[in-house]
Amino acid sequence: MAPDDTDAHGRAEAITAHNPFSGNRLGFDAPSVVDARVEGRTVIVTYADSTRNTFHHQWLRHSCYSEVSGSPADGIRFTTAISFDSDIAPTSVAALDGDLAIVWNDGHTSLFGSDWLRHHAYDTAGRARRASWRPTTWRAELADHFPTVSWENACDGGEGQLRLYRTLLDYGIVCVSGLGTEPEQTEALANLLGPIHETTVYGYIYDVRAEPVAKLGAKTGMPQAPHIDDAFAYSPPGIDVFHCLHNTDIGGMSTYVDGFAIAESIRAEAPEAHELLTTVPIQHIRRHPDEIDLRFRGPLISLDEWGNTRGIRYFDRAMAPLDVDPDLVEPMYDAIREYNRRMVDPAFVAEIRVSPGDGMLIDNHRVMHGRTAFDPSSGRHIRLCHVPRDEFHGRWRELARRLAPADHDLHLPQGSLT
Ligand SMILES: [Fe+2]
Numbered sequence: 001m002a003p004d005d006t007d008a009h010g011r012a013e014a015i016t017a018h019n020p021f022s023g024n025r026l027g028f029d030a031p032s033v034v035d036a037r038v039e040g041r042t043v044i045v046t047y048a049d050s051t052r053n054t055f056h057h058q059w060l061r062h063s064c065y066s067e068v069s070g071s072p073a074d075g076i077r078f079t080t081a082i083s084f085d086s087d088i089a090p091t092s093v094a095a096l097d098g099d100l101a102i103v104w105n106d107g108h109t110s111l112f113g114s115d116w117l118r119h120h121a122y123d124t125a126g127r128a129r130r131a132s133w134r135p136t137t138w139r140a141e142l143a144d145h146f147p148t149v150s151w152e153n154a155c156d157g158g159e160g161q162l163r164l165y166r167t168l169l170d171y172g173i174v175c176v177s178g179l180g181t182e183p184e185q186t187e188a189l190a191n192l193l194g195p196i197h198e199t200t201v202y203g204y205i206y207d208v209r210a211e212p213v214a215k216l217g218a219k220t221g222m223p224q225a226p227h228i229d230d231a232f233a234y235s236p237p238g239i240d241v242f243h244c245l246h247n248t249d250i251g252g253m254s255t256y257v258d259g260f261a262i263a264e265s266i267r268a269e270a271p272e273a274h275e276l277l278t279t280v281p282i283q284h285i286r287r288h289p290d291e292i293d294l295r296f297r298g299p300l301i302s303l304d305e306w307g308n309t310r311g312i313r314y315f316d317r318a319m320a321p322l323d324v325d326p327d328l329v330e331p332m333y334d335a336i337r338e339y340n341r342r343m344v345d346p347a348f349v350a351e352i353r354v355s356p357g358d359g360m361l362i363d364n365h366r367v368m369h370g371r372t373a374f375d376p377s378s379g380r381h382i383r384l385c386h387v388p389r390d391e392f393h394g395r396w397r398e399l400a401r402r403l404a405p406a407d408h409d410l411h412l413p414q415g416s417l418t
Contacts (some may be wrong), residue, residue, distance in 0.1 A: 194391025
């Protein structure tokens, strides 16, 4: 798409009207650029606090979000990796009113705000900062001080909502108190995080209650061991949204386990099992005869590029027969037991009774959920739906950008491998 394409520009203007131009600026307070100089194929920038960053010419040219270049903010982008040659170079660089100003040898000009440069710097410190997010892992004692945000605060569009998001990010679970027992509140709670993800197994919103003809174990009074929902799906549900309409006083306790805490425990205490669980695929399956046969192969524990846990995928009731090298069958069973033993160990399981009118948000790629048995005639009724994790993380970044900008670009765990 060329910048002088009249038709393209007509459409572009309609879109940019809804996305005010921001260029290479974030709008944060940051020390000004006070000096800039070329060294080899890079530009070295010095800020008012005497710190420096180095940026490659190509990186700066490709990252220019001028009105002519376009911006990822609205997806209208004219500059691509083949818009310039690898030897693109500045004809001049300068500190201009606290910004970095560059005139390029292809005639283009760029202006970079110091806040944008510092936030995107890819030196060791900058990369370490963006990779610094860590989960707050927990064990059974979470039940004594369960992370909770009131519904009134959660939907305030400001600090309360940010606290809800941050708690869910850090703990992988948060209770929303005072949601109410009106069924429509299930969707209202889900929509705080994003649109509902409809699936064949659960539909749009799923009623977890005992029914005479149950298609899933959830619709009985049987106990449910901790599990990840739909571990057999290519994209398993992201955030479980539970809404308790009616509970029972006998049984029906909710059980939660932090899969990230288990993964770290195995890494420390059984490193050979950790190696197998992060590299050898297991397979999950869900088949409803004459309807659907869902399958996924992948590791039980997924790691990110830094070796940190990014996701858990384990649902023993839905595990297919192991399909691995015969030499790995017995070591894999030993490794899976390392996980399963901890998953049901009272030291790891936080058990609480969810009150009617309360909601529970759970990161389904991290925190496993289950329940103890209950009387099927008790009327226990929980509504359930799912929201994709990327929709939630996307909303968190935009709210954080407004209220806690230093954190908004941290790399978050992207979930189990898909
Ligand atoms: Fe479940």
